[in-house]
Amino acid sequence: xxxxxxxxRLATLGTARAPEPGDLEGIAAQAFxxxxxxxxxxxxxxxxxxxxxxxxAGHPLPQRAPPEGAASPDTLDVCPxxxxxxxxxxxxxxDTEVLRxxxxxxxxxxxxxxxxxxxxxxxxxxxxLRRAAEPVLGERGRWLSRLNPAWRSFGITSPTHLSEMExxxxxxxxxxxxxxxxxxxxxxxxRARAWLEGTFPQEKxxxxxxxxxxxxxxxxxxxxxxxxxxxxxxxxSVRDVARGLLAQLPGSAFxxxxxxxxxxxxxxxxxxxLNIQFPARWDAEAERDGLDKPPPGTGQHAHWLIxxxxxxxxxxxxxxxxxxxxxxxxxxGRTDEGVALSEGWAQALRLEASPAWAAALLSFWPRxxxxxxxxxxxxxxxxxxxxxxxxxxxSSRTLRILRGQDALPSLERALALTPAPWPVTxxxxxxxxxxxxxxxxxxxxxxxxxxxxxxxxxxxxxLEAASESFELTSPLxxxxxxxxxxxxxxxxxxxxxxxxxx
Amino acid sequence: xxxxxxxxxxxxxxxxxxxxxxxxxxxxxQSWQGLGRNExxxxxxxxxxxxxxxxxxxxxxxxxxxCPSRKFPCKHAVGLLLLAAAxxxxxxxxxxxxxxWLSRRTAASExxxxxxxxxxxxxxxxxxxxxxxRAADRHERVRQGVEALSLWxxxxxxxxxxxxxxxxxxxxxxxxxxxxxxxxxLAAQVRQLAxxxxxxPHWPRTMLERLGRLALATEGWRKLExxxxxxxxxxxxxxxxxxxxxxxxxxxxxxxDRWVVIAxxxxxxxxxxxxxxxxxxxxxxxxxxxxxxxAGPGAHxxxxxxxxxxxxxxxxxxxxxxxxxxxxxxxxxxVHPWTGALxxxxxxxxxxxxxxxxxxxxxxxxxxxxxxxxIPVLDAxxxxxxxxxxxxxxRAGACDTWRLLALSGGHPLDVFVEWDGEETRPLxxxxxxxxxxxxxTLQ
Numbered sequence: 001x002x003x004x005x006x007x008x009r010l011a012t013l014g015t016a017r018a019p020e021p022g023d024l025e026g027i028a029a030q031a032f033x034x035x036x037x038x039x040x041x042x043x044x045x046x047x048x049x050x051x052x053x054x055x056x057a058g059h060p061l062p063q064r065a066p067p068e069g070a071a072s073p074d075t076l077d078v079c080p081x082x083x084x085x086x087x088x089x090x091x092x093x094x095d096t097e098v099l100r101x102x103x104x105x106x107x108x109x110x111x112x113x114x115x116x117x118x119x120x121x122x123x124x125x126x127x128x129l130r131r132a133a134e135p136v137l138g139e140r141g142r143w144l145s146r147l148n149p150a151w152r153s154f155g156i157t158s159p160t161h162l163s164e165m166e167x168x169x170x171x172x173x174x175x176x177x178x179x180x181x182x183x184x185x186x187x188x189x190x191r192a193r194a195w196l197e198g199t200f201p202q203e204k205x206x207x208x209x210x211x212x213x214x215x216x217x218x219x220x221x222x223x224x225x226x227x228x229x230x231x232x233x234x235x236x237s238v239r240d241v242a243r244g245l246l247a248q249l250p251g252s253a254f255x256x257x258x259x260x261x262x263x264x265x266x267x268x269x270x271x272x273x274l275n276i277q278f279p280a281r282w283d284a285e286a287e288r289d290g291l292d293k294p295p296p297g298t299g300q301h302a303h304w305l306i307x308x309x310x311x312x313x314x315x316x317x318x319x320x321x322x323x324x325x326x327x328x329x330x331x332x333g334r335t336d337e338g339v340a341l342s343e344g345w346a347q348a349l350r351l352e353a354s355p356a357w358a359a360a361l362l363s364f365w366p367r368x369x370x371x372x373x374x375x376x377x378x379x380x381x382x383x384x385x386x387x388x389x390x391x392x393x394x395s396s397r398t399l400r401i402l403r404g405q406d407a408l409p410s411l412e413r414a415l416a417l418t419p420a421p422w423p424v425t426x427x428x429x430x431x432x433x434x435x436x437x438x439x440x441x442x443x444x445x446x447x448x449x450x451x452x453x454x455x456x457x458x459x460x461x462x463l464e465a466a467s468e469s470f471e472l473t474s475p476l477x478x479x480x481x482x483x484x485x486x487x488x489x490x491x492x493x494x495x496x497x498x499x500x501x502x
Numbered sequence: 503x504x505x506x507x508x509x510x511x512x513x514x515x516x517x518x519x520x521x522x523x524x525x526x527x528x529x530x531x532q533s534w535q536g537l538g539r540n541e542x543x544x545x546x547x548x549x550x551x552x553x554x555x556x557x558x559x560x561x562x563x564x565x566x567x568x569c570p571s572r573k574f575p576c577k578h579a580v581g582l583l584l585l586a587a588a589x590x591x592x593x594x595x596x597x598x599x600x601x602x603w604l605s606r607r608t609a610a611s612e613x614x615x616x617x618x619x620x621x622x623x624x625x626x627x628x629x630x631x632x633x634x635x636r637a638a639d640r641h642e643r644v645r646q647g648v649e650a651l652s653l654w655x656x657x658x659x660x661x662x663x664x665x666x667x668x669x670x671x672x673x674x675x676x677x678x679x680x681x682x683x684x685x686x687x688l689a690a691q692v693r694q695l696a697x698x699x700x701x702x703p704h705w706p707r708t709m710l711e712r713l714g715r716l717a718l719a720t721e722g723w724r725k726l727e728x729x730x731x732x733x734x735x736x737x738x739x740x741x742x743x744x745x746x747x748x749x750x751x752x753x754x755x756x757x758x759d760r761w762v763v764i765a766x767x768x769x770x771x772x773x774x775x776x777x778x779x780x781x782x783x784x785x786x787x788x789x790x791x792x793x794x795x796x797a798g799p800g801a802h803x804x805x806x807x808x809x810x811x812x813x814x815x816x817x818x819x820x821x822x823x824x825x826x827x828x829x830x831x832x833x834x835x836x837v838h839p840w841t842g843a844l845x846x847x848x849x850x851x852x853x854x855x856x857x858x859x860x861x862x863x864x865x866x867x868x869x870x871x872x873x874x875x876x877i878p879v880l881d882a883x884x885x886x887x888x889x890x891x892x893x894x895x896x897r898a899g900a901c902d903t904w905r906l907l908a909l910s911g912g913h914p915l916d917v918f919v920e921w922d923g924e925e926t927r928p929l930x931x932x933x934x935x936x937x938x939x940x941x942x943t944l945q
Contacts, residue, residue: 046721140908
C-alpha cells in the first residue's frame with residue numbers, strides 16, 4: 001500500500017482508522033487546507049474531487065520521439081470504388097470463391113486494396129485466399145502486416161525457414177505434416193524423401209498412405225526404393241498408393257513386370273481380335289504386385305485384367321497391335337471381359353492422356369446392355385476417363401453432352417468436372433439450355449444443380465447475357481435460392497470484369 | 503447534389519444484422535425491376551412475396567417500402583441503398599408513386615416548419631401554481647436523495663475501501679434509492695462504481711476520484727441557488743432532471759453554421775436505442791452532440807445523419823457552462839458530401855480547451871474535437887498514441903485500432919476524438935476528404 005498516494009491510502013484504510021492523511025502535496029494539500037473545519041470524510045472526498053478535476057484539466061502531454069518507418073508510397077493504384085464496395089460485401093458474406101477471383105483480377109489489373117479493407121483481408125485464414133490477396137496488399141498492406149504478430153506470416157505461402165518446416169514435420173499434426181511434406185516435395189524432392197524414409201516404418205498405416213501420396217509431385221526414378229518399401233507394406237491401402245506411383249515410373253521394375261505380364265495375357269489376332277490367356281500360375285512376386293484376390297463382386301480374371309491394364313500406357317497397345325483405340329475397344333467388347341478391359345484402359349489414362357482412347361471408351365459404354373454394365377458403374381467409369389482428359393477436350397465433351405450428342409458422364413457430372421473458365425461456346429450453350437427449361441425434368445434438375453459452379457465458371461463474355469433477368473414462371477426457378485445466388489455471383493463477377501479489365 | 507453513399511454507410515442504416523444481410527442478398531439487379539435514381543431519390547420494385555415499391559429520399563436517406571415489414575428501414579430499402587452505393591442505379595425520371603411520396607414529404611416538412619415557427623401557436627395552457635408545486639415536490643425529493651448519497655459516500659471512506667471487493671448489492675440498493683429520489687443521473691453514476699472494485703491495480707484511486715467528483719456535485723447541489731445559472735443547469739442535468747425541449751429552445755444558445763456530421767455511434771440497451779451524432783461547425787469550429795433515442799432494439803430514429811455529409815442549420819445547445827449537447831432546429835438547404843477543410847486542434851490545444859471548459863464547468867466529463875494531422879503510433883506495449891509533428895502525444899483508448907493504423911500507414915491524418923483528460927477515444931478518421939468510422943456501428 002506504500003505506493004498509494006496519501007489521499008487514496010486514507011480512503012482505503014478508512015478515516016475511522018486513520019483520521020489524518022499525513023503528508024499531502026500540490027493541489028490536494030491546498031484543497032485539504034481550504035476545507036478545514038469539515039468532517040474528515042467530507043474533506044477527503046472533496047479534496048479528492050478537486051484533485052481529480054485539476055488533473056483532468058492539467059494532464060501533462062508526454063513528449064514522444066518522432067515515429068519511424070511510415071509505409072512507402074504505393075506504386076499500384078487503389079481499386080475503383082465499385083470494386084472496393086463489392087469486396088466489402090464479399091468479406092462480410094465470406095464468399096471465398098468470388099473474393100479469390102476478385103483478388104486475382106485486381107492483381108492482373110495492377111490494383112491494390114483500399115487501406116480500410118486491409119485489417120479484414122489480413123485476418124483471412126483460408127490459405128488460398130491469403131495467397132491470392134498477397135499481390136494486392138500494396139506497400140500499405142505489407143507495412144501493416146509487420147505491425148501485428150498474427151499477420152507477419154502473411155505472404156509466406158509456406159514457412160520459409162527450413163528449420164520451421166522440419167519442426168512441423170517432426171512435431172506437427174497430421175495435416176501440418178502433410179502440408180509441409182507436400183511443400184518440401186515441390187521445392188526439394190530429395191529432402192522430402194529423406195524425411196519420410198527416416199520415419200516410414202514408425203508411422204501409422206493410414207499416415208504412411210497419406211504421406212506416400214504426396215510423392216506424386218516431382219515423381220522420379222530416385223523415389224523407387226521408397227515406393228518399393230510401400231509396395232511391400234503390410235497395409236493394402238499403402239500398397240495401392242505405392243503401386244499407383246510405381247506404375248507412373250515407366251522404368252520401374254514393377255512397371256516392367258506388369259507390362260510383361262499384360263503382354264503375355266492379352267493377345268491380338270488381326271482376324272479374330274483380342275484373346276485373353278492367363279498363365280497356369282503367377283510367379284511369386286505377382287501377388288505383391290496387386291494380382292491378388294479380387295474384391296467381392298468382381299471376378300478373379302476381371303480383377304487381374306484391370307490391375308494389369310491400369311499399369312500400361314494405352315498407346316502401347318496401339319503400337320504393339322497396330323490397331324486404333326476404337327478397334328481395340330470394339331474387340332474388347334466381343335470378349336467375355338469387355339467391361340474389365342475397358343476399366344483397365346480407363347484407369348491407364350492416368351498414365352497418359354489420350355483423347356482418342358477417351359472417345360472410344362465413352363462411346364463404348366453407352367452401347368452396353370444394363371445387365372452387362374450397370375448404369376452407376378458406367379457413370380463412375382466415365383468420370384475416371386473424364387478426369388484424365390485435357391481441359392480443352394473435357395469442355396468440348398461437355399458441350400456434346402449438353403447438346404445431347406453424348407451420354408456419358410451425366411450432364412451434371414460433366415459440368416461439375418469442367419473447371420473454370422468455361423469456353424464461350426459452352427457458356428452460351430449452358431445459358432440457352434437453362435432458359436429453355438420449364439418443367440422439372442432430369443435435364444432441368446441437372447442444369448439447376450450446376451448453377452453454383454456455372455456462376456463461377458462462365459467466361460466474362462457470357463456474364464452480360466447471364467445477368468439478364470429470367471422471366472420464368474416454372475416452379476423450378478421461382479424463388480429458387482440457387483438461382484438468386486447465381487444471379488448475385490454473376491453480377492458481382494461482372495463488376496470485377498467491367499472495373500478491372502487491364 | 504445527391505449524397506455519395508458507401509456500402510458501409512448503407513449497411514449501417516439497417517436496424518440489425520439480419521436486415522443488413524438480407525439487404526445484401528437483395529443488392530443485385532435481378533431482384534428488381536424499374537430501378538432508377540435522380541438527384542433527389544432512388545427507387546425500384548423488388549420481387550418478394552409480392553412486388554414491393556421501394557423508394558429512398560436521398561436528401562436524408564429516409565425510405566418507404568410497400569412491404570409489411572415492421573423493421574425500418576426494411577431489407578428492400580437496404581438493398582436499394584446498397585445498389586445506390588454501388589452506383590448500380592440508372593438515372594431516370596421517378597414514376598408517379600415516387601413523385602407522390604416525395605411531394606407528401608416536402609409538404610409534411612413545410613407543415614412541421616410552420617408549426618414549429620415561433621409565435622404561430624399558443625403554448626398549451628399551464629397552471630403555474632400546480633407546476634411550481636410539482637417542481638418544489640421534486641426538488642425536495644432530490645434533495646433528500648442527494649443528502650442520503652452524500653452520507654453513504656462518507657460512510658464508504660470512513661470504513662475504507664479495503665473491504666469493498668465482495669460487495670455488489672449495496673451499489674444497486676443505493677442506485678435504486680436515487681432512482682426513487684428522481685435523480686436517475688446520479689443513480690447511473692453509482693451503478694458505474696459497482697464494477698470498479700478489483701477491476702485494476704489502481705482501482706482504489708479511480709474509486710476515490712469518482713467519489714470525489716460526485717461529492718463536488720452533491721456539495722454543489724446544496725448551493726444550487728447561489729451558482730451561476732448555466733452551471734446550475736449543468737448540475738441539474740448531471741443529477742438527471744431533464745429540461746423540456748421547449749425550455750431548451752427558449753433558453754439555449756443558438757448557433758447557425760455549416761455542420762459536418764463527423765462521427766456517429768449507436769448503442770443498444772434492453773429498452774432504448776441511443777444514437778450519438780457529433781457535428782462539427784465548419785466555420786466556427788464548435789462541436790455539438792446530438793442524442794437521439796428510440797424505444798427498443800431495432801427501432802428507428804426519426805432524423806438521419808450521414809457521416810461525411812454537411813448541411814446548413816441552426817442548432818440550439820442545452821443551457822450549460824460548457825455547451826455540448828444540442829438539438830437541430832432546422833436544416834436549411836440540402837445535405838451534401840463535405841470535401842472542404844475542417845477546423846481542428848493540436849493535442850496541446852485539445853488539452854487547453856478541456857481545461858478551459860473544466861474551469862467553467864467542473865462536472866464536465868469529456869470533450870470532443872478533431873485532432874489535426876496526428877500520426878497513430880503503436881508502442882512496444884501494443885498501445886496506440888496519437889502524436890503530432892512536435893511529438894506531443896495523446897493515448898488512444900478503445901477503437902478499431904487496426905483500421906486507424908491502416909488508414910494512416912504511418913502518415914498524419916485527422917482523427918475525431920473524445921477526450922476525458924487521460925485518454926482519447928477515436929471515433930472517426932479523415933483521409934483525403936473521406937471520413938471513416940473507427941468505432942460505433944460502422945464496423
